[in-house]
Amino acid sequence: GSAAGPAAPDAAGQIEKLALLPGFDIARGLRSVRGKRSLYLSLLLQLVEGHREEPARILGLFAAGSRAEARRLAHGLKGAAATLGLTAIARSATRLDALLRDPAAPVEPALVERLTDDLAADFASLNAALIRPAQPAAEAAAVDPVLFETLTRTLVGLLESGDIAAQSYFGGHAAQFRAMLDRRDFARIEHALHAFHFETALVVLRACRPASADLPDGTA
Known part of the structure; x- marks a missing residue:
């Protein structure tokens, strides 16, 4: 097409x-x-x-x-x-x-x-x-909060259960996570996952978010 x-x-x-x-x-x-x-x-x-x-x-x-x-x-x-x-x-x-x-x-x-x-x-x-596809500058600014919550909630669940699929899930959605997270936080999570340090990745991911997946809505 x-x-x-x-x-x-x-x-x-x-x-x-x-x-x-x-x-x-x-x-x-x-x-x-x-x-x-x-x-x-x-x-x-x-x-x-x-x-x-x-x-x-x-x-x-x-x-x-x-x-x-x-x-x-x-x-x-x-x-x-x-x-x-x-x-x-x-x-x-x-x-x-x-x-x-x-x-x-x-x-x-x-x-x-x-x-x-x-x-x-x-x-x-x-x-x-391999050449990585360029991410348009506008993409980083237009973060969809619903998508952010969905992706991080799923990743938190995998990390909490120590599921090795957390690595492939993060890798498969790397472009979205890269656009939504601070560059240093993205790198820290990526490094922790590669090293099987799921607890470290979980701590960083929770700190990136306005509310963790396991906290009740409205937690400040």
Whole structure:
């Protein structure tokens, strides 16, 4: 349609640049979204925003003896990356998945470290290649209080229950939260979520709001 027209050349140009990077199967990634280039770029951004801290998490979980949880992260990353044609990320995640599959098998820590380093480098390359959509200046000024309340109420609920979905929810609504929150508060919440410090994120989020989700209406 005509609405997608202006964005198409930009999307096409970005995809051409991505195709030049090693570790990409752009054709496969585009097939997974039926050739919708803007959607593909959006999904790549979501993957980076939601999972770029995962190599460090996998290494940390393995070092702490939580091999099953480390493998679960590697397994999920393997599937998501393969679907989007991120062959280098998928390859490293597949090797980690296989390496951690048997909880009783001896695993060389140096190998896990090398594979997670490879993953982190691949994420850094992808992150550097992606262009974030610009947020119009007017958008920050026009904060919808109802939307703000809805988004923060949902995020507070996820954080209070320690639900890992809080990370993907915040990442999926990052543009709205970025427009509605002070820049430093946004960065603090984002950092806390990446580090699994849900209580910290909750404290910051509540301090940003005129009233917390769990406080009665009218609390001053």
